[in-house]
Amino acid sequence: MDSPNPQIYLTGFMGSGKSTVGPLVGARLGRRFLDLDDLIAERAGRAIPAIFEAEGEAGFRRREADALRAVSREDGRVVVATGGGTLxxxxxxxxxxxxxxxxxxxxxxxxxxxxxxxxxxxxxxxQSEGGRPLAGAALARRIETLLAERRPFYQHAHVTIDTAEAPPEATAEAVIDALRERRNEE
Incomplete structure (x- = not known):
């Protein structure tokens, strides 16, 4: 899968399967897998929730942009699971x-x-402003709100794969098939 643009970036909302499907795609293509959130936590020396607590979302987003910049410059071909709001x-x-x-x-x-x-x-x-996890209708509303804000950015992806019904292995195969098809069209 040689390409002038070697990295593969998986984007989508939390829970869409990026961190599950990414390692499968990487293994099948012989590429290293990298979870951007893991890289951010490693560089910061603390977990993502602790970064949010100490620096707020703006501080986290700065760290996220720095991590993405570093990954985008890597020579090796990498499958990257971005955070749901990275792009x-x-x-x-x-x-x-x-x-x-x-x-x-x-x-x-x-x-x-x-x-x-x-x-x-x-x-x-x-989580609520008090730091409690949302549940039920409140969780659904928060997801709907965030998804509506992010959807216009997600739509700039080169490829879209539906993960609603397929197990991770089938989703990984669909990603690989779509990448091959895109490469053949270029």
């Missing part, structure tokens, strides 16, 4: 599109709410 910053979106192929892993809000129900406590943007 909402125009500079990040342009950088990812210029240095690789952006793949949007799409799932409807109801599917995302079900997938995220048990992990909302670990996700700062799915």
């Amino acid at each position: 909402v910053q125009e500079e990040n979106l342009e950088r990812a599109r210029a240095s690789g192929t952006v793949v949007y892993l799409h799932a409807p809000a109801a599917v995302l709410a079900e997938r995220l129900r048990d992990t909302a406590a670990e996700r700062p943007l799915l």
